[in-house]
Amino acid sequence: MSVPNIREILSKRIFYIPAVVYLIIFGLLPFGISIYLSAPSSDFASYVRIFQLTNFPRILYNTFVFSVGTAVFSVVIGTVLAILVDSRTHAKRALSLISYLPYMIPFTASALIFATLYNPGYGPIDPILKAIGLPIINWLGSGMDLYSLTITGIWATLPLAFLITLAGLTSVPKQVKEASVVDGMGMWDYYSSEALPLAKGAILTAFLMTMILAFGDFDLPFILGGAGGVPPTTMATLVTFSYAQMFYEGLVSQGLATTMILALIVSIPGLLLVRVTLGGGRKDGGAGRLFHLPSVHFPSLHLPHLPNGPFKYLIYVVSALVFIFILFPIYWMGLLAFRPQALDYVIPPILLPTKIISSIFLTTVTQATPEIITTTAIAIAVTALTIALAAPAAYTIARQGRRALLGIIIYVFSIPSIAFVFGAFYIISRLHLLNTWWALILTEPLFTVPFVIWTMSNFYNSLPKSYEEAALVDGYSPLRSFFQIVMPLARPGLIAAAMVAFIFAWHLLLFPLVMSQTPWNFHFPPVGSNTVTTFAVIFDPDSTGGSVSNNVWVQLAASGIILAVPVIVLSVIAQSYLLKGLYSGGTKG
Amino acid sequence: MRTTPFFSDSSTEGSEISTKLEGITKKFGRLTVFDNLNLEISRGELFSLVGPSGSGKTTLLRIIAGLEIQDSGHVYINSKAVDGLSPPRRNIGMVFQDYALYPNKTVIDNIMSPLIVKNVKRSVARKEAEEMAERLSIGETLARKPAQISGGQQQRVALARALIKKPDVFLLDEPFSNLDAQLRFSARKFLKEVQREFGITTIYVTHDQSEALSISDRVAIMGGGRVHQVGTPREIYEAPSDEFVAMFIGSPPLNVISVQVKGGNSTPITMKLPGVSDGAFRVGIRPEGVTIGRGNNEATVTSLEYAGRETIVYLKVAETEIRSIVFDAGLLKVGQKVKFDVQQSPLVLAREDS
Ligand SMILES: Nc1ncnc2c1ncn2[C@@H]1O[C@H](COP(=O)(O)OP(=O)(O)O)[C@@H](O)[C@H]1O
Ligand SMILES: [Mg+2]
Numbered sequence: 050m051s052v053p054n055i056r057e058i059l060s061k062r063i064f065y066i067p068a069v070v071y072l073i074i075f076g077l078l079p080f081g082i083s084i085y086l087s088a089p090s091s092d093f094a095s096y097v098r099i100f101q102l103t104n105f106p107r108i109l110y111n112t113f114v115f116s117v118g119t120a121v122f123s124v125v126i127g128t129v130l131a132i133l134v135d136s137r138t139h140a141k142r143a144l145s146l147i148s149y150l151p152y153m154i155p156f157t158a159s160a161l162i163f164a165t166l167y168n169p170g171y172g173p174i175d176p177i178l179k180a181i182g183l184p185i186i187n188w189l190g191s192g193m194d195l196y197s198l199t200i201t202g203i204w205a206t207l208p209l210a211f212l213i214t215l216a217g218l219t220s221v222p223k224q225v226k227e228a229s230v231v232d233g234m235g236m237w238d239y240y241s242s243e244a245l246p247l248a249k250g251a252i253l254t255a256f257l258m259t260m261i262l263a264f265g266d267f268d269l270p271f272i273l274g275g276a277g278g279v280p281p282t283t284m285a286t287l288v289t290f291s292y293a294q295m296f297y298e299g300l301v302s303q304g305l306a307t308t309m310i311l312a313l314i315v316s317i318p319g320l321l322l323v324r325v326t327l328g329g330g331r332k333d334g335g336a337g338r339l340f341h342l343p344s345v346h347f348p349s350l351h352l353p354h355l356p357n358g359p360f361k362y363l364i365y366v367v368s369a370l371v372f373i374f375i376l377f378p379i380y381w382m383g384l385l386a387f388r389p390q391a392l393d394y395v396i397p398p399i400l401l402p403t404k405i406i407s408s409i410f411l412t413t414v415t416q417a418t419p420e421i422i423t424t425t426a427i428a429i430a431v432t433a434l435t436i437a438l439a440a441p442a443a444y445t446i447a448r449q450g451r452r453a454l455l456g457i458i459i460y461v462f463s464i465p466s467i468a469f470v471f472g473a474f475y476i477i478s479r480l481h482l483l484n485t486w487w488a489l490i491l492t493e494p495l496f497t498v499p500f501v502i503w504t505m506s507n508f509y510n511s512l513p514k515s516y517e518e519a520a521l522v523d524g525y526s527p528l529r530s531f532f533q534i535v536m537p538l539a540r541p542g543l544i545a546a547a548m549v550a551f552i553f554a555w556h557l558l559l560f561p562l563v564m565s566q567t568p569w570n571f572h573f574p575p576v577g578s579n580t581v582t583t584f585a586v587i588f589d590p591d592s593t594g595g596s597v598s599n600n601v602w603v604q605l606a607a608s609g610i611i612l613a614v615p616v617i618v619l620s621v622i623a624q625s626y627l628l629k630g631l632y633s634g635g636t637k638g
Numbered sequence: 639m640r641t642t643p644f645f646s647d648s649s650t651e652g653s654e655i656s657t658k659l660e661g662i663t664k665k666f667g668r669l670t671v672f673d674n675l676n677l678e679i680s681r682g683e684l685f686s687l688v689g690p691s692g693s694g695k696t697t698l699l700r701i702i703a704g705l706e707i708q709d710s711g712h713v714y715i716n717s718k719a720v721d722g723l724s725p726p727r728r729n730i731g732m733v734f735q736d737y738a739l740y741p742n743k744t745v746i747d748n749i750m751s752p753l754i755v756k757n758v759k760r761s762v763a764r765k766e767a768e769e770m771a772e773r774l775s776i777g778e779t780l781a782r783k784p785a786q787i788s789g790g791q792q793q794r795v796a797l798a799r800a801l802i803k804k805p806d807v808f809l810l811d812e813p814f815s816n817l818d819a820q821l822r823f824s825a826r827k828f829l830k831e832v833q834r835e836f837g838i839t840t841i842y843v844t845h846d847q848s849e850a851l852s853i854s855d856r857v858a859i860m861g862g863g864r865v866h867q868v869g870t871p872r873e874i875y876e877a878p879s880d881e882f883v884a885m886f887i888g889s890p891p892l893n894v895i896s897v898q899v900k901g902g903n904s905t906p907i908t909m910k911l912p913g914v915s916d917g918a919f920r921v922g923i924r925p926e927g928v929t930i931g932r933g934n935n936e937a938t939v940t941s942l943e944y945a946g947r948e949t950i951v952y953l954k955v956a957e958t959e960i961r962s963i964v965f966d967a968g969l970l971k972v973g974q975k976v977k978f979d980v981q982q983s984p985l986v987l988a989r990e991d992s
Contacts, residue, residue: 515738518705523752523799524726537742
């Protein structure tokens with residue numbers, strides 16, 4: 050009587066099998082290769098050797114200072130800004146736009162700009178310090194460089210912490226907020242006793258995400274460490290250290306062993322993130338959407354009492370200082386990109402726009418044309434592949450409640466890209482695809498697919514089920530219902546996810562750096578897969594070699610702007626799509 | 639309105655039962671929604687499932703539809719067991735509480751969609767959908783999207799989409815709860831007319847007892863994991879099977895009080911209790927059965943609730959408070975002493991002293 054409908058069962062699995070197969074081939078396999086090659090003679094000699102290196106403790110220390118420091122300060126500053134935006138009734142949009150501006154600047158561009166800011170002599174910070182009577186700091190000197198790196202990390206990740214915390218604060222039920230107004234609660238009373246405790250889960254998520262990001266970050270320490278060769282021990286992290294070992298020093302197994310140690314370390318915040326996101330056995334699953342985060346139960350915050358009025362001004366003053374911190378590097382990037390080169394190298398540095406030209410910027414755009422085309426094409430292909438793999442998988446996870454699968458996906462997301470890069474490089478070179486567009490199109494979805502599965506599964510969770518049930522009753526097959534009913538409904542979410550995937554792919558530096566050698570040759574099939582990120586980093590017209598800061602600043606800033614502009618445009622569009630939300634009508638008359 | 643039968647009954651000739659639920663048990667984790675529930679719904683009737691929120695009405699409807707699987711028991715539609723059949727193979731039509739109209743499709747595409755997925759030719763499906771829309775008076779909305787039509791029209795589109803596949807059973811889950819009070823009245827009447835015209839077996843879920851009484855041929859009162867009573871609205875109203883039903887039906891609710899009967903006289907309120915022996919009882923008195931002005935009882939007016947056409951008067955007799963409905967309360971005042979009479983025979987619900 051009960052006919053097991055094989056087609057139905059199969060068509061349900063079909064939704065996530067492609068994504069899982071992809072992640073096995075381009076995630077698990079490279080990871081496995083990396084493990085294997087880290088100990089090729091099946092002893093652990095390479096691991097032992099690492100711990101015997103005299104500078105290894107220092108590199109571990111650097112990694113922790115950079116990651117934990119970045120996470121702590123990003124979350125503290127992000128929370129202050131989130132409180133500012135949440136508490137205001139006017140200018141909310143403008144304030145949050147400023148707060149997430151650095152989010153729109155790719156890490157590569159941020160690092161390049163900070164490299165010029167930190168420049169001894171020509172950098173603009175010294176004269177400012179001098180003017181307010183503070184001592185001059187040798188930012189990239191051996192005592193300071195680790196902290197300079199961390200400051201850059203904070204600048205780059207605080208928007209993420211801000212966005213997640215703000216999502217937590219704004220998810221406080223409206224009635225709670227109104228009740229607090231009626232009760233005459235002041236700002237500190239409200240945030241300390243209502244909003245922050247309710248947003249604890251979001252704040253913890255923000256902390257874990259920024260920490261995971263910093264642990265695995267390649268771009269900032271690589272570029273600030275000189276973008277090539279062996280980074281100075283005073284600021285090398287496990288990521289840049291292992292990269293140098295693998296790709297400069299020919300110590301492959303030792304470098305891979307380092308990435309495995311890193312992966313093991315990151316597993317701690319990674320697994321915590323999985324736990325926080327899956328939220329201790331709740332059935333609705335995956336509440337940890339990036340845009341609405343869970344409230345997790347852990348011991349309540351005991352905050353000391355602060356007077357409401359001063360608290361408000363404290364928030365305003367701190368926010369104002371943070372805004373200067375956020376805006377100045379962006380201003381500086383614009384200034385450098387659009388002024389004659391001669392104005393860059395004078396002492397004392399010129400901080401105000403005196404002469405604006407666009408010719409160098411336009412020349413740089415022309416020079417970067419093959420890279421711009423390559424990056425655009427690859428990012429579009431990666432986006433398409435990501436959506437095709439991730440959207441159905443996310444749907445299955447949301448609807449069939451596959452929490453274990455979601456947990457694995459989030460965990461994969463937290464593993465640093467450096468742990469995959471050698472294995473992926475190995476696979477791509479075996480396929481003879483190095484320095485082709487395919488190399489990046491095939492490997493980059495490893496980073497976008499998990500993230501999109503994660504966020505899209507939350508999106509599907511928020512879609513009312515009744516449409517699919519109506520479709521089921523009407524006789525739609527699961528596949529047909531997915532393509533004809535669910536996909537059109539999910540369009541706003543899909544568009545946002547697609548933009549996020551595009552931005553990710555546009556950002557990436559490590560994989561192109563390893564897999565590409567030359568700019569596109571303007572032929573098909575395309576050979577030469579340098580991207581805008583690699584262009585910006587290795588761009589060195591005078592062949593002065595060595596560190597990035599020796600590059601011509603105007604071109605550095607120009608390539609930074611080229612990198613940032615598409616991301617800014619897409620972020621703004623994605624934001625408006627997210628705000629538009631779901632279709633109205635159809636349900637709830 | 640046309641009266642040509644829309645649904646052919648050939649496949650099910652001879653059977654009077656349309657849908658039968660046999661020994662249905664359903665649990666969600668530790669929560670038992672029903673335990674061994676039985677129901678029979680006759681062909682062509684409008685049958686309501688009514689009960690307080692959380693009593694499992696939606697769950698039961700979804701079990702009939704196949705959207706939820708029972709833990710044990712069987713569902714029969716037209717004498718055929720449908721357990722294990724997926725929803726589309728049960729040939730049911732369903733109107734969801736939120737309508738679930740496909741927001742990206744036009745009205746006509748929404749109505750056609752069950753036929754399209756059955757690979758009916760587009761032109762044929764279109765013609766049938768247009769006819770159906772005409773019958774439900776939504777012909778002029780066909781090119782629009784659901785968001786561009788009114789709540790009442792959305793609701794008709796949902797009816798049309800469910801009816802177009804000529805279902806054996808038509809399931810509706812609180813279809814009018816999103817309409818405002820005005821529209822709700824006309825929508826109810828409309829549903830009743832459509833149901834009559836199409837002669838379709840309809841199972842209707844609502845938590846609103848007055849709605850259920852006004853449109854149904856028969857009603858099942860659900861609560862506490864079981865069916866308390868099944869009957870026509872009149873049977874339910876006049877002869878509730880237990881205190882739960884008695885309290886649930888009628889607005890304002892029944893007065894349930896304890897009385898002592900001795901030698902044909904009852905205290906604290908005097909009323910006719912034919913055929914009741916001596917003892918203590920729980921009895922139910924309809925508010926409209928309590929008439930103020932004259933009678934054997936005396937009480938104090940404790941509160942007045944003006945409700946437009948009528949006024950609800952709260953009376954206190956000794957320690958007992960009862961409600962009465964009065965259509966002209968112009969002279970009554972709180973604190974006033976009045977005489978009253980219990981005119982209808984009260985319902986004896988339970989004996990208390992045994
Ligand atoms: N999918 C589910 N999981 C767990 N509990 C459920 C689920 N669906 C319904 N319930 C519970 O079953 C009970 C009956 O729900 P429902 O059928 O929706 O009642 P009604 O429609 O009468 O209001 C409620 O207590 C509800 O919380
Ligand atoms: Mg319900």
